[in-house]
Amino acid sequence: MHQILLIRHGEAAKSPTDADPGLTPLGQRQAETLADDLDRQFPGGEGVRLVSSPKTRARQTAIPVAGRWQARVDEQHNVIEIPSPEGMPLAERGQWIRTLLKSRWDTLSPAQGNWREDITDYLLQLASTRDEGRFHTTLVFCHFMVINSVVAAIRNDLQVVQFYPDYASQTHLAIDDGKLHLVxxxxxxxxxSLIQ
Known part of the structure; x- marks a missing residue:
């Protein structure tokens, strides 16, 4: 059985003009506190793989624990935040997200549906036999909507929002018999603190 922790990034500097904000000072402290906790759970990081969304806020959240463990962080586009509708200006994304939170997965565009399928397909392949014995756990530093999309898929529930993961929170999953399970x-x- 392979364990996955979906970790929401720390607090980011919200901005209607910056598509890729970094962490605030509070977000940086959250990342340090998270590293303490992860090091207690997985001393030295033995058998733990680190994966991050390419967004700055996710990568910066992974840095403290990666530094402690002298581990590489594998950037994966498969766990990036949900794409905006094509042609939407960045300044309108915040309002679109607020509307999205009250929506259902079956009302979204094909591009967003493909994004969602790519996430679950990627997570399932983390337990592939080629890595068997090397990794027992994968930490995935990602985003609010990524986490909710996975939880909804596991529950077979069409509501977009399943719960409200806090900054630097850890949602535990397991892969068993080729299926994702919510632990x-x-x-x-x-x-x-929903957006960013």
Whole structure:
């Protein structure tokens, strides 16, 4: 059985003009606290693979634990945040996300449906036999919508929002018999920290 932790990035510097903001000072502290916790769970990182969305806020959240373990972080486009509708200006993305949170997965565009399928396909291949024996756990530093899309797929539930993962929260999954299973949801947040 392979374990996956979907880790939401730390607090990011929200901006209607920056498509790839980094962490705030609070977000950096959250990443350090997360590294402490991960090092307690997986001392020295033995048998743990690190994967991150290419977005700066996710990569910066992975850096403290990667530094402690002297481990490489594998950037994967498969776990990047949900794409905006084609042609949507960045300034309108925040409002679109707020509307999306009240939507159902079956009402989204084919591009967003493909994004969602790519995430679950990627996660399932993490337990491939070629890595058997090397890794027992994968930490995936990603985003609010990535986590919700996976939880919804496991539950076979069409509601977009399944729960509200907090910054630096850890949602535990397992791959067993070629299927993803939800072990435990991560810590939840309030509505104010949903976007970015």
């Amino acid at each position: 435990q949801l991560g810590q939840e947040t309030n509505i104010g």
